[in-house]
Amino acid sequence: MSFELETYLAEKRRIVDRALDLALPLPQDLTRNVVEAMRYSLFAGGKRLRPILCLAGAEAVGAAPESALPAAVALEMIHTYSLIHDDLPAMDNDDLRRGQATSHKVYGEALAVLAGDGLLTEGLGFLAGAAVKGDLDPNLALAALSIIAGAAGPGGMVGGQAVDIESEGQDVGLDVVEFIHERKTGALIAASVTSGAILGRGSKTRIAALEDYGRRIGLAFQIVDDILDMEGDTISLGKEAGADQARGKATFPKAAGLDRAREKAQRLVEEAVKSLENFDAQADPLRAIADYLLTRKK
C-alpha cells in the first residue's frame, strides 16, 4: 500500500495537539491549578486515536478532515477525562498512565476528580461553542454532540466502567466481557468515526457502515489491550503490566484464552475493513488504522 500510516498519524496528531492547546488556555486567575491539571493529562502523550479516527471519518466520506476538528477536540477531552477518573484510587487505583504519574498522584484526588469533570464539560461545551461561533452546521453539530454524549454516558463508557468495576474478582463469562468492552471502549471509538462522518456530511448508509467499522475496531482495540496487559512489560506499556490480572478484571484473554482472544481481534479487524468495501481510497487511513491496532505493541 502506498499509504504511509506513520506520516498520516504524525500529521494528524499535530493538528489535534494544536487544536487542544488552543481550546484550553491556562487562565491567569485562581482556577489556574485545575486547568493545569486538565492540561497535564491532556498533554501526557496520548496516541490521539479517537480524534484521528474522527478526522479520518470525515475524510472517508470525502470531506476535509478539519471539518470535524471540533468533534475531535471534544473526543480527546472526553477520553482523557475517562482515564483520569478510571485511575482514581476508588476505581482502578493506577499510579502510572502513558508512562507518567496519574492525575491524582500529582494533583491529589479532589483536583483529579475536578480535572476529569472539567474535561468532560469542556469537551461537550467546546463542540457546542464551535457551532455557536458559526464553525459548524448547527444540525450536524447537535447530531455529533448527541452521539458523543450517548457513547460517553451510562449507555456507553460510564455504564461499561460501572460493570467493569462490579465484575472485578468475579468469574464472568465472555458475554459480560464483551458487554463491558463494547461500552467502555467500543462506544466512544465508534462515535469518533461516526461523528467525523456526520460533520463531513456523509450519507446515512456511509455513516452506518462507519459505525460497523468503529464498533469492530473498538472491540478489537480493547481485546489487544487486554492481551498486551497480560503479555507486556511496564516500561513498554507506559502503565502497569499485569494490572488487570492483579485486580481480577474481566478480560477477553482471561475468559477465552490468549489464542481465541488473538483470533477474535484478527477477525474483528478483518470485518471492520470489510465494512469499508464501498469506500474508495479516501478510507485508506481507516483501513491502515485497523491493521495498526492489531499489531501495535503498546
Added chain:
Amino acid sequence: MSFELETYLAEKRRIVDRALDLALPLPQDLTRNVVEAMRYSLFAGGKRLRPILCLAGAEAVGAAPESALPAAVALEMIHTYSLIHDDLPAMDNDDLRRGQATSHKVYGEALAVLAGDGLLTEGLGFLAGAAVKGDLDPNLALAALSIIAGAAGPGGMVGGQAVDIESEGQDVGLDVVEFIHERKTGALIAASVTSGAILGRGSKTRIAALEDYGRRIGLAFQIVDDILDMEGDTISLGKEAGADQARGKATFPKAAGLDRAREKAQRLVEEAVKSLENFDAQADPLRAIADYLLTRKK
C-alpha cells in the same frame, strides 16, 4: 402580591420531576446499578431551584415555561452531579445530603464518581438530543448548551469548587469568597435563568437583564447558605450544620461577619429584583423567588 409562590413552585416541581423521570429510565441490563445510583440522587428531594428558574426565565420573556423544559432537565442533572462529586470523601466528605445518605455512602465511591459523571453527560446530552428530535430550535439549543457548559466547567462550577477546596483552612479575604461563590453557585444559577430566556426566544437586552438577576440571586443564595450552615441545625437543614466551619471553609459570614453577610444578601436580592424593572407581571415568579431565597430556612 396576588402571586402564590408556594403553588407555583409545587406545580413547576411536578413538571420537572416528571420530565426527569422520563429522561432517565432504569435500564434492564447490567448498567442498572449505575443508573439507579443516578436516579437515587436525582430524586433525593431537591428543591428544583435551577430548573424552576429556567422555566421562569422562559416565562419572563413571554414564552410557555415548557419551551425550556429540556434545559431545565439538563440543569437539574448537572446540579445533582455536582452535589454527588462535592460530597465525595476526597472533596467535602459529607455523609448526609437533603436528609439522606450521600451517594458514596449508599453505592460506594466508585459508583458515586460514575453516577456523577453519568448525570453530567446525560444532562448535556439530553439537551442536544431534544434538539435532534426536533423539540428545540437548533441554534437556540446550542446557545443554551454552550452557556450551561460554560457555567458548569472550569470557568464556572468546576473552577469554583477547585478554589473552594484549595482555600480550606486558609484565611482568605472577601474577594476570594466572592470569586468562589460566583463560580461554584452563581454561574449555574445565572445560566438557569438565561438558558430559559434563550429557549423562550427572549431579546438580547432581556437576556442580559436576566443574567444580572441570576448572578445576584446566585450569590445571595450562597451567602444565605453559609449563614444557615452557621446558624442552622442538622435536622432542619437536611445536611450537617456547622460543617463549613469544621472544615475551615471560606464563607461570607466568616470573612465579613454575620451582620454584613445578611446585609449583603438583602442588597443583592433588592438589586436582582431591580434588574427586572422592565419586565411585566410575567416576571413575578422570578421576583417572588428572589425574596424566597432570602427568607428560606433551609
